[in-house]
Amino acid sequence: MMINEKYSFKDFTGMSFIENDPDEFSDSTIKGACFSQESNDDTLKSIFPVGMQNVVFENCNLDNVLLPKTCTISGSTSNRNIRIMPDGNDWVLGTNKYVLSNRLVVLEPVNKKSFIKENRNIDPAQFELGDIEIEVSK
């Protein structure tokens, strides 16, 4: 698939392209771009235009980005649901693979290695489950 020169190897942290022409993206491979978003709730953000399709994101940062259904990720691309928790840090949300549920739970700190090195609490049970168990909508 054609490499998307316009959007590859660029920093789009916090930016939205919802108003852009979907043809700028569709049927292309975007390499090494950072589309990372911040979120203070459980939702992934829609930042790409309606109608965008068949985009391969290779080695991109798509954290907190809602990926359109026809798009795929490859390489080291990250597409995590991240929320800033009451401890002020970024935590990864996801479904618990040991429980048959489609509810989001807190899994681990984004920067787990740092937490371990600094002897900080990585137990997600420290957070009130009632605050974060939210139906998965995607």
Next chain:
Amino acid sequence: MAILATAVWEFDPGASNNNGGGYDAGISGAGADYSQQTTAQLALTDLAMTTGGATLTSATGGFTSAMIGNCIQITAGTNFTAGFYFITAYTDTNTVTIDRDATTGSNGSAGTGNVGGSLAAFTDAILEIFTAGNKLWVRNNGTMTITATIDISNAGTATAPFVVEGYNSTRGDAPTLANRPTIAAGANRVKFGAFWILKHFIFTTTEGIGLSADFSNSYNYFYNIKSTNSSGSGNRDAFYIAKGHAFLCEGISTLGRAFFISAFPSSVSWCYAHDSASGFECDATSDTVSFTGCIADTCTTGFVLGRVSTVLNSIAYNNTTGMSIDPGGEGNVFITNSILSDNTTGISAVADQDNSTGFHNLYYNNTSDVSNFTKGAGAVSGNPNFTDAANGDFTCTTGGAGIDAGPDLTLVGLTGSYKWNIGVDQDDLSAGGGGGTVSYISV
């Protein structure tokens, strides 16, 4: 033998993290440097090795004598230990010697590996394998996107630090402004180890501590780096400096601290903090932190000063509080030869800070110049005549009140006319001076 201190690594976002990425001119017979190209010079899928030795073979072949000194990254294979290995000798097109045994203890086969080619992006695993003294070059070929945590334990030494240097088109071209390579981290921590030196980058993040290095024993420095933390969450840092130094850096943290200094001794020199909640901030218990030639522009608080902090030849402009002092009742804060201009409050200290002192500072157009702080000897009032502060030009034009109004060095027995200016701009405008009332103290 392993990776030597003389190894040099190349990163180019357009390349691949499966490439060799390294070249070591210190290896006897070193040939061409294939690390400075985006694609591998040779890619093989049939590597083999007898365990216990260092002879690497390939039935397909393609090795040349010019590959001596280049790194081959073995990424997979039966009984191979994935990693970076340097070619130290050439036998023929099918056989080379590498720096060490690459097997897991049994004969290796079906190995895949790339000779040469740049690496694409920093990862924690890659940065941990380098050897103290290694140099890392990063080419400005688009943004380097970080997709996972980087928190490196790998430490350099005082005599063999790691040096990570960005360049635009030619190694060593010391790019500035938009010509520097960009590293975009998102929510991922990017924290280097002790004795890491970083030069010539643009860095973006939303993570809590921004660009940082080892907290307890870092002795690192950042040079010519712009770091922006755009997080919508408060108290996040663009730079986090612990026992380190920042020179000629620009920091922005929308709701947090552009430069946060957590451990001492540290220094921040000729840096620019703007449009942040806090421009330059010391941990309250940090001793021996110095700010020289720094400018805090349009922040809630320009400088937040801890226990024994010194501010020299700096500027606080258009902040709610230009400088805030809370040394915890134990120390002294010295603010010297600096300009407090257009702030709501120029310098605000907690009560009874008798040991915190100002010398030769210029106050202009603040709603209130000081609160619980004595201006001290040599204080000047008058327009510094910034050329265009609103657009980041804090040079002073002729007639500025800070020109020639700094300390009189003849008072320490020197002779001559030094014409030290208050503020950052030290241009010798001979017609300057005379703005405001100047008095000098005896030292």
